[in-house]
Amino acid sequence: MATAVNNDIVVEAVGLTKVFSDFWLRQKAVAVDGISFEIRRDEIFGLLGPNGSGKSTTIKMILGLLHRSKGNLTVFGKDPTDVAVKRRIGYLPEESYMYRFLTPVETLDFYGKLFGLPRAIRRSRIDELLEMVGMTHAANRPVGEFSKGMARRLGIAQALINDPDLLILDEPTSGLDPLGSRQVKDLLLDLGRRGKTILLSSHQLDDVQDVCDRMVILYGGKIRSEGTVDELLEDSGRTVITTPRLDAATITTIERIIRETAHVEVERVAAPRQRLEDLFLQIVERARNDRASTSGAGAGGPTAAFLRGEENEGGGLIAELEAMPQAAKASAAAAAPAAPVVPVADAAVLTELVTGKPSAPVGKVEPAVSPSKQTKAPEPPKDVDRSVIDDLLGGGGNP
Numbered sequence: 001m002a003t004a005v006n007n008d009i010v011v012e013a014v015g016l017t018k019v020f021s022d023f024w025l026r027q028k029a030v031a032v033d034g035i036s037f038e039i040r041r042d043e044i045f046g047l048l049g050p051n052g053s054g055k056s057t058t059i060k061m062i063l064g065l066l067h068r069s070k071g072n073l074t075v076f077g078k079d080p081t082d083v084a085v086k087r088r089i090g091y092l093p094e095e096s097y098m099y100r101f102l103t104p105v106e107t108l109d110f111y112g113k114l115f116g117l118p119r120a121i122r123r124s125r126i127d128e129l130l131e132m133v134g135m136t137h138a139a140n141r142p143v144g145e146f147s148k149g150m151a152r153r154l155g156i157a158q159a160l161i162n163d164p165d166l167l168i169l170d171e172p173t174s175g176l177d178p179l180g181s182r183q184v185k186d187l188l189l190d191l192g193r194r195g196k197t198i199l200l201s202s203h204q205l206d207d208v209q210d211v212c213d214r215m216v217i218l219y220g221g222k223i224r225s226e227g228t229v230d231e232l233l234e235d236s237g238r239t240v241i242t243t244p245r246l247d248a249a250t251i252t253t254i255e256r257i258i259r260e261t262a263h264v265e266v267e268r269v270a271a272p273r274q275r276l277e278d279l280f281l282q283i284v285e286r287a288r289n290d291r292a293s294t295s296g297a298g299a300g301g302p303t304a305a306f307l308r309g310e311e312n313e314g315g316g317l318i319a320e321l322e323a324m325p326q327a328a329k330a331s332a333a334a335a336a337p338a339a340p341v342v343p344v345a346d347a348a349v350l351t352e353l354v355t356g357k358p359s360a361p362v363g364k365v366e367p368a369v370s371p372s373k374q375t376k377a378p379e380p381p382k383d384v385d386r387s388v389i390d391d392l393l394g395g396g397g398n399p
Contacts, residue, residue: 009041010039013072018061046216047199088165090164092155092158092159094171098158101142125163125304152176156172172207215228
């Protein structure tokens, strides 16, 4: 039973601590101070806190980029430094570091090669990811020409190229406009519904509130609060009643009934206002419907097929053939039916027929040897000079 529980835990931290020291190993700063949490399979988990609260340091320890000072930390039941663990993780850092002179296609192809993805799968995923993040129109432009928001979109595509089991995003909406932020949050919700485990670090409260199932709130390297979004946000001391618009007389009657029945006063009656984000998205959507042109990132497309578990079967077959060992390829070639033998003209016979000069016997093919490398024919044996032999043996010679 314990094994089943462990299999449902992707990341587990117990008393996790990170202390940064100076050259003489004197304690300089405690970035993470004895925090404990777990990230379960198929959930979106949030790390919420202001700048300097320890969010990025915690992520770097999960990635194995920083060694913990104290405590225990496992990822997929193994140490974070295990290479097998890293193959199952997709990571978007707080700043998107890309090679300026590469295009998005070349950038994603490079990262795909790092994960050992076959060429056919890389090509298929690159097309799907660029469409998903709205970068198809800029697929062949150098990354150095991109705005911060466009580079951020490419960074999200890079984090998904290996179809990770654990997706770690550090401030994913940093540098994105409201439209891009909304698309990223919709993407995370879609991936969460499809069984991806996501760790989201942010100081943007709306990001965490809109997409996370559970969260911890960090401050000063310590966990100050944790739980589900509903548990943390519920205000048990208040009640909100929402109705269609009412006239003033009806509102007065309702207030009187509440006062006489519950013996409490109505604190506030107001017409709800639309969120600024929703208004902005509506305006942009209308502009797009009017086909207004823009040189920035386009509208994002649907979630990539391979992230939905719908990898192209033809591409997978090609990838299997490309990855087939040479021995298997040779045996496959041997099993294939032999091609018909095509008769080849004998050059020697043709030469004899044309010139009338005899050539080498038919059926014997002499190897072509350059004149400088031709082997000399053995010379006939000469008569032995007996006098030289007698002189050498001391048996006399000519007087």
